Amino acid sequence: MMKWLSLLARLGLAAVWLSAGFAKAxxxxxxxxxxxxxxxxxxxxxxxVGWGLPWFEIALGxxxxxxxxxxxxxxxxxxLLVAFIIGVAAAWARGLAIDCGCFGGGGQVAPDQTQYVQxxxxxxxxxxxxxxxxxxxxxxxxxxxxxxxxxPEEVHEQEEEPAALRxxxx
Amino acid sequence: MNKKKNQPxxxxxxxxxxxxxxAEELAAQRRKKRLTVIIAxxxxxxxxxxxxxLYGYWQTNKSVEVSGKPTIVGEHKQQLAKQDSSxxxxxxxxxxxxxxxxxxxxxxxxxxxxxxxxGPTFQQAVESGKWKLRMHYLxxxxxxxxxMTNSAACAAADGFGWNYQKALFANPGKSWDDKxxxxxxxxxxxxxxxxxxxxxxxxxxRGVIEANTKYAxxxxxxxxxxFLKIDGKEIPLQGISVKSLKEKLGL
Numbered sequence: 001m002m003k004w005l006s007l008l009a010r011l012g013l014a015a016v017w018l019s020a021g022f023a024k025a026x027x028x029x030x031x032x033x034x035x036x037x038x039x040x041x042x043x044x045x046x047x048x049v050g051w052g053l054p055w056f057e058i059a060l061g062x063x064x065x066x067x068x069x070x071x072x073x074x075x076x077x078x079x080l081l082v083a084f085i086i087g088v089a090a091a092w093a094r095g096l097a098i099d100c101g102c103f104g105g106g107g108q109v110a111p112d113q114t115q116y117v118q119x120x121x122x123x124x125x126x127x128x129x130x131x132x133x134x135x136x137x138x139x140x141x142x143x144x145x146x147x148x149x150x151x152p153e154e155v156h157e158q159e160e161e162p163a164a165l166r167x168x169x170x
Numbered sequence: 171m172n173k174k175k176n177q178p179x180x181x182x183x184x185x186x187x188x189x190x191x192x193a194e195e196l197a198a199q200r201r202k203k204r205l206t207v208i209i210a211x212x213x214x215x216x217x218x219x220x221x222x223x224l225y226g227y228w229q230t231n232k233s234v235e236v237s238g239k240p241t242i243v244g245e246h247k248q249q250l251a252k253q254d255s256s257x258x259x260x261x262x263x264x265x266x267x268x269x270x271x272x273x274x275x276x277x278x279x280x281x282x283x284x285x286x287x288x289g290p291t292f293q294q295a296v297e298s299g300k301w302k303l304r305m306h307y308l309x310x311x312x313x314x315x316x317x318m319t320n321s322a323a324c325a326a327a328d329g330f331g332w333n334y335q336k337a338l339f340a341n342p343g344k345s346w347d348d349k350x351x352x353x354x355x356x357x358x359x360x361x362x363x364x365x366x367x368x369x370x371x372x373x374x375x376r377g378v379i380e381a382n383t384k385y386a387x388x389x390x391x392x393x394x395x396x397f398l399k400i401d402g403k404e405i406p407l408q409g410i411s412v413k414s415l416k417e418k419l420g421l
């Protein structure tokens with residue numbers, strides 16, 4: 001049951017990363033503008049982040065779709081989301097009027113058109129998905145489950161006794 | 171789960187030891203496999219991100235091409251017809267009595283082709299003195315359309331809009347930043363006026379362009395771009411040639 005919930009969380013988070021990534025990946029100009037609007041990074045860093053970040057999001061999305069290294073990917077996802085949350089909160093606190101540009105767009109907006117609360121709540125929702133996957137990374141239909149050894153260590157230890165009782169089953 | 175049950179466990183301590191050794195061996199193999207997977211994944215992710223970032227770098231730094239010597243359209247008047255938000259604004263060239271209305275987006279591929287093929291004919295029409303060309307630049311295809319269209323309006327306001335718009339069309343698919351608009355202005359007009367700089371940076375015509383776009387689609391109900399009207403009459407672009415266009419324009 002948990003495995004299926006984890007599958008849902010995996011695919012949900014994957015959809016978030018893929019849509020966020022593809023919305024920006026082929027608009028490097030826009031993406032850079034969105035990063036610059038946060039006024040957190042020096043010019044050159046904002047450029048490379050603007051160009052590279054969408055593809056990193058796509059990579060995370062693909063790993064989640066495949067269910068490959070799920071826990072690691074979830075940890076990285078959570079880290080990235082925390083960074084986004086800090087970025088949006090910082091923009092809000094400093095009185096900037098920007099759109100986060102999370103799913104394309106971005107940059108300056110009219111002061112009455114900021115959506116910081118929505119953006120933060122949304123990111124917290126995504127963070128919850130990532131947290132679930134860190135907690136329960138084993139999911140149905142995943143490359144991880146194919147790669148996993150059919151005999152995980154913990155089980156091996158626990159099985160000592162019952163196995164002895166049961167004897168060999170050939 | 172099955173393998174677990176197949177493990178020989180019924181033997182004495184020596185069997186147990188052997189089982190433990192095998193378990194350790196398996197664990198080592200497992201670690202190795204895991205490490206291989208992790209390294210492979212890191213390599214692939216780095217390649218994806220690296221290639222993507224280079225794509226962005228290339229898109230942004232593609233060199234600007236200004237083909238040939240810029241042409242100057244003779245007697246012309248460049249303006250945004252109405253700089254309020256009524257939406258019926260356009261860049262206007264020529265003093266003729268008769269009107270050509272052309273609707274385009276700098277990022278619409280057909281507009282780029284259309285400009286390539288018919289641009290010289292429209293220039294001829296403007297230079298003939300018989301026609302007034304109203305260029306309706308709209309912004310709806312790509313997020314790039316707004317800064318590009320805005321910069322074209324800025325260039326027109328500073329008197330070098332004709333060549334500037336051609337140069338924008340001559341670099342399809344390029345990502346632009348403000349500095350490159352400045353460079354292009356310099357290549358086209360010989361200098362980058364301060365008024366152009368601030369106009370580009372402030373997106374001064376944003377409101378006008380948004381209103382024009384809305385007006386074109388919602389009020390005039392144009393079906394898409396490019397869209398051509400001669401003396402207020404829609405001209406189907408299917409099968410149009412330079413020859414037939416010249417006939418329509420009496421050139």
